[in-house]
Amino acid sequence: MRKNWVVLFVLILSTALFSSITLDFYCLAWQPQTVDTVYDLVDIWNEENPDVQINLIWGTWETSDEFLQTSYRGGNPPDIIHTDTDVLAEYGIMGFVTPLNNYIPKEMLEDIPSWLFDECSDLKGNIFGVPWLQEIQVVFYNKSVFEENGVTIPENRMITWDELLDIAQKVTLRDPKTGEVKRWGFLAPTMEYFHWALIEQNDGHVLVMDDNGKWKVEIDDNAKEAIEFYISLITKYKVSPPDVMSIDYTSLMQNFLNGRYAMVTFGCWNRRFLVQSKMYDWGMLLVTGKNIVSPSNPQGLGVSNACKHKEExxxxxxxxxxxxxxxxxxxxxxxxxxxxxxxxDPRFLSSEYEWDILYSWLPYARNVRSNMPGYLTFEWQVFVPQIEQVILGKISVEEAFKNIEKEGNKVLRRLGLQ
Amino acid sequence: MGKKSDTAKAFPYILPVLIVMILINVYPFVRGILNAFYADKVFGVGRHFCGFDNFKELFQDHIFWLGLKNNVIWTLSCVVVEVILGLFIAMLLNLPYIKFRNVHRTLVLLPWAIPPVVSALIWRYFFGTSGPINIILKGIGFSNPPSWLINPGYSLFACIVANIWVGLPFVTVMLLGGLQSLPGDVYEAAEIDGAGIVKKFFYITLPMMKDLILTVAVLTSIWTFNMFDIVFTMTRGGPGNSSILLSLYAYQNAFGYFQQGYAAAIGIISLIILMIPLIFYIKGRFNYED
Amino acid sequence: MKTKKSVVVIANISVVVIIFLLLFPLIMLILNAFRETGDIYSKPLGLPDEFYIGNFSYIFKQTQFTRIFRNSFIIAIVTTLFGIIVTSLSGYAISRFNFKGKNLLLGWLLASQAFPGILLVIGIFTLYNKLGLYNSLFGLVILHTMSTIPFSSSLMTSYFESIPIELEEAALIDGCTQFKALRKVVFPLAIPGIIAVGTFTFLLSWNEFLFALVMMRESAKQTLPVFLNTSFVGTGGAVEWGSLSAAALLTALPPILIFLFAQRYLIGGLTKGAIK
Incomplete structure (x- = not known):
């Protein structure tokens, strides 16, 4: 008890002396090592900056929307938030996070590729966040399965759509009697946005903005071709299972580890799971189309409008x-x-865990998700359910395109984009 | 006892409930209802009054109708199975000759000790394509078990199973509590008259438990109707909206899709639908009291 | 009266089978708590190779588990006390008095069960922000009490209704006040109901997720369900199964203890004795 009083006294004294402020930092890091690193950095900061103390709030990707939107609307948000760069732009347009144009120094602006700043900006040029990290989507493949089936891959690890299909067909294993699939060639879960990578690689467009800044859903032929290719892997060529619709990461990862899928599309952080699960014979591939696009999912940091100490x-x-x-x-x-x-940093050039291969794809990094605010709403409320209906054989792909345009435009109207 | 003095007498007893409910139930509720008459247009003109537009759009939204249908299936299957299974287990555990009865009574409650957010994760893992359930099914001879969560025929079913697992202990303990408060002498009398198990069940247990069963069933229905966390974690309403629930759709609109007003409209419709069993229930209850 | 031996055997076997099926997911959880996450990923259904306790040392050393556990415990216990007091008072009033607006109150309590959380949560957040209850353990206690009122109040009403009014009338004639009659005569007879309400309230508070997620800003003030969901679930729903299983197992302990305790009181049929 007495100890508590002493602590309290010291706290009051230090507050009086330094008139310190406390800022809440909402962080979505979750892998154990990352969490440790963030803790360490915050400790260092708090020690070096007694007048600006940082209070960590851990969030999770799956529930950050609930947390952030409730606190923004209720009027008491965290001061600094960590989320996807495109979400930062959305929050900026809604007035939740503040433009940082006046704070960002020139050397920072020059040190980060400009497309990343565009990701968290609105059309007027307000920058609502500072890009921090980027996740690259890759195709992981099972090396021993490839070797057994005599699949060779180019040195730069880039394969075209045709090659992807060809390899997937080669490594798909069917029971000769029943036709039952023992091993699927390829898996790209809808939640990993691989279909958008294909659209981008094929120069396709789905969400377009007119000169007045109004958005509409209009699927052009290139985009249709890409979507049809994605679906055909499952429905026509049957090299990919309907498991693409699963949101259960655990079972998808297990199936790759157990050799049920020969290739899977996941973010590059999954290397940790592969290493931890003692699977060592994996490699990474990049699928390329007309354009070389390395799908990237950047994360950034933003400052809330309600924050009283924006400078700090x-x-x-x-x-x-x-x-x-x-x-x-x-x-x-x-x-x-x-x-x-x-x-x-030399760590990112090391050949261990194929860092060097990922590094060589960085020049092609681009966020394949559209820069339309409300893109995720369109994706999950309209786009993905329609694609899934086609995969399930409930509707034809033409019907899906029609529905996506019709329902999608309705949603865009509700979001105020039209 | 006169009515007026009853009101005065009751007041101190109900005061705490009134304070809590008026403060953090009525006020937010009214605010939530009003929300339904506003369009959000978050990336355009912003929030503005729109009359009944949200409702008009809702009635043209096919996901709304699908969600409504699924929600009815979901609620009925969960509640019916929970009550029947719960009553069955409660009666088994009420039999005097069950060995280790107390141990079993505790064990049956254990699923309730796991927070539903975690249970949903466990069940998602269980129903995985090559998860434990399918490994076992393969082990006992089903060569090609279904992919539960990504087959539209099974996705809602899998969620229902998980939700029954989560809800069953509550129903069981309620009914067990009721069974134990039944007077034993009625059974003794019936046994002397030579009544068998079935007769005793239909002529004694069921009539005497009727009110409790009804209470449990109505409250579980309401509770289940609005529950979405299991489905949110297991399938997120997919694939192709095959397991979407009204409650989940409202939640997604409110927090994922930036459409609070639209979500509130869905909430109001659910409330109106739930009023139907509620009114019957309340009426029945009051008649019984008179 | 003798029961046939075959019936006894069948009944006993059914119980064991049902219990095993019900507990199967939990058995998996216990096994996984002693396995490494990587091992769980490579073998979905498997026994621990060795008695691995790394998950437990991780959650105790590297996370705020003990602190969060304490938060949850305080909140659940206080909510339970509040819930029992508030709802047995209102349940008693509803069962014994014909007060004005009774139907309105009953209807409202029932209807409020049907209020979707999304209609309430933003309003409550704004209100809490104004009242300074946001991010406080007490604020969450009040919220959980509010959540338990409709159901628990109705349950208490049913229990009080099953207790014959004659017992109190006798006490009232003996010169007791109404409140004393409630305390001394009715309350002891309603123990099974109170224990049911207490258990329900404790578990509601212990397991509640959405309010706790949005109301408790500071990580150090979080409750267990939010902690389990934020600490071990990552991008795209990837789960740290080892640590999650271990933490979930420890989270289940207090409810299990309560079940053990509450059980003993449910048995014995206090109500049965009273009605005779």
Missing amino acids: AFRFVEFLTNPENSADVAYADWLFPVRNSAVE
Whole structure:
């Protein structure tokens, strides 16, 4: 009891002396090593900055919407938030997070590829966040299965759509009597946005903006071709199982580990699971179309509009995103930092866990999700359910395209995009 | 006892409930209802009054109708199975000759000790394509067990199974509590008259338990109707909206899709639907009291 | 009266089978708590190779588990006390008095069960923010009490209705006040009901997710369900199965203890004795 009083006294004294402020930092890091790294960085910051104390709030990707939107609407949000860069742009347009244009120094602007800043900006040029890390989507393949079936792959690990189909057919294993599939060639879960990578590689467009800044859903032929290719892997060629519709990461990962899928599309952080599960004979591939696109899912940090100490909050953002710290967090999370100077860290060039191969694809990194605000709403409320109906054989792909345009435009209207 | 003095007498007893409910139930509820008359348009003009537009759009939204249908299936299957199975287990555990009766009574409650958010994860893992259930099915000779969560014929079914597992202990303990408060002498008298198990069940247990069963069933229905966390974790309403529930759709609209007003409209419709069993229940209850 | 031996055997076997099926998911959870996450991923259905306790040392050393556990415990216990007091008072009033607005109150309590959480949560958040109850253990206690009121109040009403009014009338004639009659005569007879309400309230509070998620800002003030969901579930729903299983197992312990305790009181048929 007495100890508590002493602590309280010291706290009051230090508050009086430094008039310190406390800022809440909502962080979505979750892999054990990343969590440790973030804890360490916050400790260092708090020690070095007694006047600006950071209070960590751990969130989770699956429930961050509930947490953030409730706290923004209720009027008491965290000061600094960590989420996808495109979500930061959405929150910015809704007035939840503040434009950082006046805070971002020139060297930071020059050190991060400009497309990443575009990801968290609105059309007027307001930058609502600082890009921090990026996840690259890759195709993991089972090396021993490839070897058994005599599949050779190019040195740069890039394969075309045709090659993907060809390999998938080669490695798909069917029971000669029953025709039952023992091993599927390829799996790209809908939740991994691989279909959007295909659209982007084929120069396709689904969401288009007119000159007045109004959005509409209009699927062009290139996009149709890409979507049809994706679906045909499942329905026509039967090299990919309907498991693409699963949201259960655990079972998908288990099936890859157990050799039921020869190739899977996942984020590059999954290397940790593969290593931890003692599967060592895996490699990574990049699928390419007309364009070479390495699908990237960037994360950033934003400062809330309601934050009373934006300047201090930004200083902390700067601290987390500085080359050294962002490299540490990214490495612990099996992702890449976004700052050019941080990517040069030798750890990201090592051949261990194929970092070097990922590194060689970085110049092609691009977010394949549309930059339309409300894209995720369109994707999950309209787009994916329609694609799934086609996979399930309930409707034809033409019907799905028609429904996506009709229902999609309705949703866009409700979001105020039309 | 006169009516007026009854009101005065009752007041101190119900005051705490009134304070809590008026403060954090009535106020937010009214606010939530009003929300349904606003369009959000978060990326355009912003929130503005729109009359009944949300409802008009809702009635043209096929996911709404699908969700409504699924929600009825979901609620009825969960409640009917929970009550029948719960009553069966409660009666078994009420038999005097069951060995280790107390141990079993505790064990049957254990699923309730796991937070539903975790239970949903466990069941998602269980129903996985090559998860434990299918491994066991293969082991006992089913060569090609279904992919439960990604087959539209089974996705809702799998969620129902998980939700029954989560809800069963509550129903069982309620009914067991009721069974134990039944007077033993009625049974003794019936036994002397030579009544068998079936007769005793239909002529004594069921009539005497009727009110409790009804209470449990109505409350579980309401509770189940609005419950979405199991489905949210297991299938997120998929694939192709095959397991979408109204409650889940409202939740997704409110938090995932930036459409609070639309979500509130769905909430109001659910409430109106739930009023139907409620009114019957309340009426029945009051008649019984008179 | 003798029961046939075959009936006894069948009944006993059915119980064991049902219990095993019901508990199967939990058995898996217990086994997984002693396996490494990587091992669980490569073998979905398997026994621990060795008695691996790394998951437990991880949650105790690397996470705020003990603190969160304490939060949950305090919140659930206080909510249970509040819930029992508040709802046995209202249940008693509803069962014994014909007060004005009784039908309105009953209807409202029942209807409020049907209020979808999404209609309430933002309003409550705004209100809590104004009242300064946001991010406080007490605020969450009040919210959980509110959630338990409709059901528990109705349950208490049913139990009180089953207790004959003659017993109190006798006490009232003996010179007791109504409140004393409630405390001394009715309350002891309603123990099974109170225990049911207490158990229900404790578990409601112990397991509640959405309110706890949005109301408790600080990680150090979180409750167990939110902690389990935020600490061990990552991108795309990837689950740290080892740590999650271990933490979930420990989370289940207090409810299990309560079941053991509540059980003993349910048996014995206090109500049965009283009605005779």
